[in-house]
Amino acid sequence: MSDALLTLEGVHTHIGRYHILQGVDLVVPRGGFTILLGRNGAGKTTTLRTIMGLWRASQGTIRFAGADVTARPTPDIASAGIAYVPENMSIFSGLTVRENLVLAARAGPLQAGKLERIFSLFPALERFYGLAAGALSGGQKQMLSIARALIEPRDLILIDEPTKGLAPAIVTNMIRAFREVKKAGATVLLVEQNFMAARMLGDTVAVMDDGRIVHHGAMAELAADHALQHRLLGLHLDTHQ
Amino acid sequence: MTDAAAPGKEEVRVGAAPIDWIPIVLTATVALAALPLVGSFSTWVTLTVAGLAMGMMIFIMASGLTLVFGLMDVINFGHGVFISVGAYVSLLVLWPLSGWVNSPSVALNVGVFLLCILLSMAATGLFGWAFERVIVRPVYGQHLKQILVTMGGLIVVEQLIHVFWGPSPITIALPESFRGAIALGPGMVAERYRLIAVAVGLVVLIAMLVILNRTRIGLLVRAGVENPEMVEALGYHIRRLFVGVFVAGSALAGLGGVLWGFYQQTLTAGMGLQVLVLIFIVVIIGGLGSIGGCFIGSLLVALVANYTAFLEPKIALVSNIGLMLIVLLWRPRGLYPVAGH
Ligand SMILES: Nc1ncnc2c1ncn2[C@@H]1O[C@H](COP(=O)(O)OP(=O)(O)OP(=O)(O)O)[C@@H](O)[C@H]1O
């Protein structure tokens, strides 16, 4: 834990009168994938949104690259080096694929080298480069949303359930793309319900329940421990009985 | 990184998204369908030119409002007062320079017209900036309060206009060479000023389309209208963008006020509020946050208003409400729905 890129300490988040996050402690080490698991409604999305400043933490601290970002406005948090791929993708459907990427590459014009890398990860985006993003398929939209986060080097990428609702073949492609991203040395905090995908990509894992982190450790450890999986995720029931 | 090799060949291209032609064709159809009803071709031309001129002015006044709504979900009833203020500020040019207004020199006429526009836009832009800070900013995200507070702002400023310029209507004259009509063909005339209003409207439309489609600011506005939160998550301060759009929208309302004032040749403090009803109808018909929709909606509303005023004056008042209902039954989110609204 010595080289923590992101730390949440006792983070509470209220949405309206609901107390959603109830003291989240989470460490994302620099380099590699940290997977955030947990059943529906556990608070995973809320955690990512709180990190981005889209919900305000009512208590606790969020530190990123050594600086306290808890009360910073969202654009400043993004500029500090965090990219966000939200659960609903949030691509700009009235803009072209290209314009979506232009906005994401904040530092001026898109450069060929960066585009080549994106296109080699997601060839469909090259084919539909000039097309309105709203016309893309669900999987392609998800790729565009991820591409927006990758077009510029960022210190940390938050990705919320990228494989949700996608066909298995597309999930396989996406996992391949994430492996490339991982090889390039990126740090990713990935919310992923698909345990197979999570196990393939994750270095570290945190499990949430009821607005708290209930387990934190190496992915390999959780992957090997069926009893733990059963207790934390209820996986055992589906796979072995 | 080693990505610097590519030449700076990136500029933002327009129109990759296919244009939805149906509302455009519909507007043209409405105009053509009116021809047999009106009966006389020359009358129809007069009505159509009047409708286009009025549509352009409404578009200029409504464009800012639709972006303000789209970008920050702010309902600004105060928008109407920028129209009145814009019109009244032009008096500060017209009174001292009445010689230019009545001069036979086209150059002086155009000069005084442009001065009116420049001064009004500067004044209403500045006023919009202050209005946003003082009145709109404290009520973000609270629609009911927005309506009440911006309405209140509108009433206060209308009263201030009465204080400065008196309560009675003020008549103004068009610059000499803008008066009268020109012949378009045998038996067909169009009032000069209406053509000027159409021309100014086209300039504004083209300028807006270029800015929205070819500049980074424009891209940000379009993205922000669709999903402001995601624009922030990409690292842009949407608030600053919004203030810019608010100021630009106020200045355009001021420009619209100058044009509208010359069109009516009578200024009243309530003139902005009167057009505001039409403007809201246009914004709703066009699709909240859509500039293209705002443009087509303005033309549609103004054409229908002019045709019905001629054909059936009794229903002219409700024709726009009726038009809005029909459009919304057909497309509940307006002619050009913007994702996210
Ligand atoms: N805008 C909101 N208003 C009220 N409650 C909310 C809101 N957003 C989320 N919640 C509640 O907060 C809790 C956590 O939601 P969150 O979306 O963070 O869960 P999640 O772990 O991402 O779930 P999922 O796996 O279904 O995406 C849920 O009980 C949810 O109902």
Ligand SMILES: [Mg+2]
């Ligand atoms: Mg979620």
